[in-house]
Amino acid sequence: MKKYLFLFGLTVALAGLTACNDAFLDKFPETDITAEGFFKTPKDLETYVYGFYNESLLYPRNTYDNEPFSDNIAHRNDMGSSEYAMLKGNFSKEVATGWDDWKHLRSINFFLVNAVRATGNEDEIRHWIGTARYFRAVFYIDKITKYSNVPWYNKPLETTDPDVYKPSDPRALIADSIRADLEYASASIKGDLGNRTIISRYAALTLLTRFCLYEGTYRKYHPELTLASSAGAFLERAATAAEEVMGSGVFSISGSGRAGFSALFTSADLSSNPEIILMAQYESGKGDGNSTFHNLYGDYALSRTLMESFLMADGRRFTEQPDYDKKAFKEVFANRDPRIYETFATPGFTKVIDANPYTVIIKHGGYEAVKYYPRDLASLGGNTWQMCWTDLPLYRYAEVLLSYAEAKAELGTLTQDDLDRSVNQLRARVGMPSLNLAAANADVDPVLAAQYPNVSGNNRGVVLEIRRERRVELALEGQRLQDIHRWCVGELIAQAPQGMYIPGLGAYDLNGDSNPDLAILATPGDLAPISDLPAEQQASLTKYYLSEEGEFFLSEGTRGFMMFATDRDMPRRWENPKFYYRPIPVTQQVMNPALEQVFGW
Numbered sequence: 015m016k017k018y019l020f021l022f023g024l025t026v027a028l029a030g031l032t033a034c035n036d037a038f039l040d041k042f043p044e045t046d047i048t049a050e051g052f053f054k055t056p057k058d059l060e061t062y063v064y065g066f067y068n069e070s071l072l073y074p075r076n077t078y079d080n081e082p083f084s085d086n087i088a089h090r091n092d093m094g095s096s097e098y099a100m101l102k103g104n105f106s107k108e109v110a111t112g113w114d115d116w117k118h119l120r121s122i123n124f125f126l127v128n129a130v131r132a133t134g135n136e137d138e139i140r141h142w143i144g145t146a147r148y149f150r151a152v153f154y155i156d157k158i159t160k161y162s163n164v165p166w167y168n169k170p171l172e173t174t175d176p177d178v179y180k181p182s183d184p185r186a187l188i189a190d191s192i193r194a195d196l197e198y199a200s201a202s203i204k205g206d207l208g209n210r211t212i213i214s215r216y217a218a219l220t221l222l223t224r225f226c227l228y229e230g231t232y233r234k235y236h237p238e239l240t241l242a243s244s245a246g247a248f249l250e251r252a253a254t255a256a257e258e259v260m261g262s263g264v265f266s267i268s269g270s271g272r273a274g275f276s277a278l279f280t281s282a283d284l285s286s287n288p289e290i291i292l293m294a295q296y297e298s299g300k301g302d303g304n305s306t307f308h309n310l311y312g313d314y315a316l317s318r319t320l321m322e323s324f325l326m327a328d329g330r331r332f333t334e335q336p337d338y339d340k341k342a343f344k345e346v347f348a349n350r351d352p353r354i355y356e357t358f359a360t361p362g363f364t365k366v367i368d369a370n371p372y373t374v375i376i377k378h379g380g381y382e383a384v385k386y387y388p389r390d391l392a393s394l395g396g397n398t399w400q401m402c403w404t405d406l407p408l409y410r411y412a413e414v415l416l417s418y419a420e421a422k423a424e425l426g427t428l429t430q431d432d433l434d435r436s437v438n439q440l441r442a443r444v445g446m447p448s449l450n451l452a453a454a455n456a457d458v459d460p461v462l463a464a465q466y467p468n469v470s471g472n473n474r475g476v477v478l479e480i481r482r483e484r485r486v487e488l489a490l491e492g493q494r495l496q497d498i499h500r501w502c503v504g505e506l507i508a509q510a511p512q513g514m515y516i517p518g519l520g521a522y523d524l525n526g527d528s529n530p531d532l533a534i535l536a537t538p539g540d541l542a543p544i545s546d547l548p549a550e551q552q553a554s555l556t557k558y559y560l561s562e563e564g565e566f567f568l569s570e571g572t573r574g575f576m577m578f579a580t581d582r583d584m585p586r587r588w589e590n591p592k593f594y595y596r597p598i599p600v601t602q603q604v605m606n607p608a609l610e611q612v613f614g615w
Contacts, residue, residue, distance in 0.1 A: 053131040056138035062125050063142050066149045084494035086485070088317040088379040088511040089578055097495070100593055101508060101586040107597035107615055112160070114602075115153075116167075122150045124170040137204075144202030147195040148218050154192050155225055158185060159496060160596040162239075162612050166191055181608040186241060189229050193251070196222040200255070205262070210285060210293050217292040219259050220409040226252035227417045228500050231424060235468055235502035238591040238613060249421045256418035260435065265289060265411040267439045274443055276356040279306075280389045284405035291409035298392075302400040306386035310365065315378035316358060318512040318575060321346060322461070323485050324354040329447035333461045343380060343514050343524055352444040357489050359384045361526030366391045371525035376532060377558065377565050379513020379576045380524065385490050407491075412440055416484045423477045433476075437483050454479045466503055499594050508588035513576035516568055519543040521555055532556040536572060589614070 052058055082090050083097040099105040125146050132139050157164045163182035168191075171178050200218040207214050230248030233241040259265065268289040269277050277287070284290050296303045322332050327349045332338055347360045354360070359382040363372045366388060374382045388394040388404050395401035415436035422428040430451045438448040455475035462478040463469070469477050481501070485494065498506055516522075520543040521530035533544050533555045544552050560567065567582065568574040592614035603609050 050131070053128045055132055056134045056142060059125075059129050059132055059139060059142035063145050066122065066146065081490060081492050081494050082314065083507065084498060085506045085509070085511065086317055086320045086489055086494050087314055088381060088513045088576075089315040090313065096596065097507075101588070102584050103587060107600045107603075107611065110597045110599045112596065113599055119150065119153050119167060120170045122146050122153065123168060126150070127169055140202040141204050144199040144218070145213050148199040148203065148213055148221070151192045151195040151199065151221065151225070154188060154195075155221075158188050158192065159228075159499070161598060162595055163610075164188060165609075179606045179608055182610060185239065186244070189248075192225060193222070193229075193248075196225060200258075206264070210290050211295050213292070216259055216262065216264060217409055219255050220291050220414055223252050223255040223259070223414060223417045226255060227421055228496065230421065232500040232502075234424065235500065236591065236594070246425060249425050252421040253418055253425070256414045256421065259291075259411070259414045260418065265291060265414075267411060267415075267443050270443055271445060272352045272356050275353055276385075276389070278407055278410065279356075279386045280393070280404055282390075282393050282404060284407060289411045290407055291411060291414070293408055294406045296403045296405060298395060298403045303395055303402045304404065304406055305400050306402045306404060306406070307388060307394055310359060310372070310382055310384060310387045314383065315375070315513060316381040316383055317379070318381070318514070319465075319506075320485065320489060321354070321358065321381055323482055324351040324357075325446065325482075325486075326350060327352070327446070331459055331461070333459075340515060340517065342517055343374075343522065344526065346514075351446055351486065353486055357383065357385045357486075361524065363525075366394055371527050373525040373531045376514070376524065376534075376576070377563070379511075379566070379578075381513055383490055412487055413491075413493075415439060416480065416487060420477070420480050420484065423473050423480055426471065426473055428473060428476060437480060440483065440487050449476070449479055449483070451476055465506060466501060468502060502591075502594070504590060504593055505588050508586045510577060510581040510586060512569065513566075515575050516573055518573045521547060530555060532558065534558050534560065534568075537561045 053062075081087065083095055083101075096105055096110065099109075126143065129139065129143050129146070154164070154166075161182070162185045165177075165180050166183045166188055167177065196218055199213075200215055200222050203213060203215045203218050205215040226248040230245045230252055233239055233245035233248065266288045268274060268287050278284070278289060281287070284293050285295065294304070322338070324332060326332055326335070332346075332350065335341075344361050347354065347358070359372055359374050361371070363384060364370070365372050374380050386402075386404070386406070388402055393402060393404045395403050419428065419432060419436040422432050428451065433449050433451055441448060455473060458475040459478055459482075462482060463474075466478060466481065471477075481497075484497065488494070495507070498504060516534055519534055519536060521533040523529055524531050530544075530547065530551065533552075535541065535543060535557055536559065538557075538559050538561075541552065544555065547555075560572065564579060566576050566578055569577050595613050595615065597611055597615035598609050603611075
């Protein structure tokens with residue numbers, strides 16, 4: 015089965031997936047299919063459903079508007095996103111795009127209304143119907159996260175059908191319909207398919223868990239919906255769906271230490287990894303690869319707040335260390351949670367194509383990503399787009415455990431045993447101390463409390479710590495922006511991001527070889543801060559002059575955190591609740607005046 019997957023920077027985003035029957039829809043377009051002549055056997059259903067792998071996504075979209083514009087990212091080269099335009103005040107329904115992919119839904123609904131004609135093994139028929147309903151849920155999850163209210167269609171529409179011009183249905187109906195599709199899918203799709211690139215029962219349960227957690231917390235923290243009273247039912251189902259996966263005995267946390275964590279994102283073959291629920295597979299010579307290597311080529315840089323989220327190796331908070339906000343580049347990575355070394359390019363990291371330690375690109379903030387960067391030359395393939403041959407996880411067991419713990423914590427039913435079954439398995443993999451329920455609630459982290467001011471109640475401390483764990487464990491896996499949205503803390507992405515701290519003018523060693531790599535100076539004529547270095551060494555430095563630098567500046571003049579001119583010259587802003595949603599393009603409203611904008615658009 016040929017697959018194409020690429021990263022929009024750091025986000026694992028599925029662009030298209032071609033199944034073994036990838037030419038089917040081209041050979042037999044819907045207009046040429048007669049339901050009576052085709053939908054006869056389970057094999058017919060299988061053939062048709064594999065077409066969805068080509069024109070739909072395996073899992074809800076985490077695309078250009080997702081993690082690259084979350085607070086995990088400090089800087090990116092490409093600013094062409096509605097998320098970014100919105101934060102800068104340059105976005106409206108008049109310039110909005112999207113809303114034009116309904117043809118995918120029509121293909122799914124065409125299948126669903128005709129699949130009941132098939133005769134044969136009932137379990138096989140239910141399996142393929144369940145898979146199609148999974149794909150319909152994927153389609154509508156993308157819609158509800160963007161627009162909240164959209165028209166619900168469960169039939170293939172013709173252009174003459176009056177429902178083409180129906181108004182949007184309320185969010186509650188859409189959410190209940192998505193859940194019904196996923197309930198059917200998780201009850202009908204086979205559990206063990208022997209191939210983790212194909213939707214299984216456990217993939218459907220994982221998506222059910224993810225969606226119910228999303229919807230439950232969204233209703234809880236978004237008063238504009240007036241749906242808080244029904245949040246608990248979704249959170250309960252998130253917990254029980256996660257528990258179904260946990261109780262299956264099929265999956266477990268894999269590996270140990272830094273290497274065990276890193277292997278999930280840098281391995282040539284994940285097919286036998288017990289943590290993988292759904293994956294994208296790549297093999298050299300069998301089609302396009304992925305483009306994870308671009309993470310380490312200066313397109314993106316990570317944020318100070320992501321770095322600060324990682325605990326110390328002994329479990330203490332980094333933000334409680336003396337002068338934590340004045341630590342230089344090498345100091346911030348001393349004695350930290352081992353996962354930080356497989357997420358950030360830390361001093362001493364070496365690329366597989368270069369024997370010398372890697373020097374980070376300081377003008378992007380200094381914190382670069384290595385989480386998906388191949389660790390062997392064969393997997394890297396080449397320095398061109400889509401030339402990595404590492405497999406990539408789409409759903410993994412760690413997310414299920416985190417969702418279970420969060421749902422239980424939000425419900426107020428979390429126990430220490432629940433934590434030991436979930437979060438503490440992730441901490442144990444990398445040798446981190448366990449999270450203690452009573453201690454977390456007794457000693458609330460003030461930094462987390464300031465980031466998430468709307469969390470309250472007796473479980474406040476542990477809810478915040480689970481959010482920390484989720485951010486650390488799932489960093490750069492495409493979920494952070496949706497987490498910010500569902501928790502109703504969009505102000506986090508309106509804050510001007512920061513990179514590394516520069517203590518003052520002078521020369522710095524950023525690759526860990528004990529020799530200075532670059533210098534930050536006030537002006538080209540002022541070399542006093544590096545005058546103690548030999549002339550040859552002064553000449554070898556890459557020099558940045560604050561008087562001439564157009565991309566970045568330091569927060570305190572000649573010292574401070576790396577910040578970016580684009581945020582200084584055009585500050586970000588957040589409008590609540592409007593910016594949690596996207597406007598329906600005005601061209602669509604012209605065609606269908608019954609469509610109404612939500613929450614200020």
